[in-house]
Amino acid sequence: MDLIAFAPATDLDRAVEFYGAVLGLEHQETTPFAAVFRAGNVMLRVTKVESLQPQPFTILGWSVPDLRATVAHLATRGVAFTRYDGMSQDSVGIWTTPDGSQVAWFRDPEGNTLSLTQFA
Structure with missing residues (x-):
């Protein structure tokens, strides 16, 4: 399937x-x-x-090989990355998980939360 x-x-x-x-x-x-x-x-x-009432959780996500490069590329296309209170995100909005994976979130024009992940 x-x-x-x-x-x-x-x-x-x-x-x-x-x-x-x-x-x-x-x-x-x-x-x-x-x-x-x-x-x-x-x-x-x-x-x-x-x-549509956008939900507070991620509805779609992509695995990427180089999160920093992808974030930089999408930022040049006008994508704004989401910052969350209480999360230790870096200057571009990337959060590092306890296992070393990295995640960045952004919203589509409807307000749906999307994410990019570079797995450790």
């Missing part, structure tokens, strides 16, 4: 711009119901919803 990931959005044009042009995912199609992307072997369906 192949995984299909879902994320909600009220504005599919804005989702295509963000997930495609900003994050660099391959945009496959947009229908009245969803914008479809390819992230490696995973299909991401950004599904049209009438209203």
Whole structure:
């Protein structure tokens, strides 16, 4: 079985711009119901919803080989990385886990929390 990931959005044009042009995912199609992307072997369906209350937890995340380089690249594309009170994040918003993995969080235009992880 192949995984299909879902994320909600009220504005599919804005989702295509963000997930495609900003994050660099391959945009496959947009229908009245969803914008479809390819992230490696995973299909991401950004599904049209009438209203959205973003949740406080991560809904999508990516494993990256070089977190600092990825954070720097996305920052040049306007992505702002989230800082959390009480977490010891570095100057660019990266948190190092007890096992040495590193994580950075950011939000899509809808306010959904996304993450990048470089595993130890």
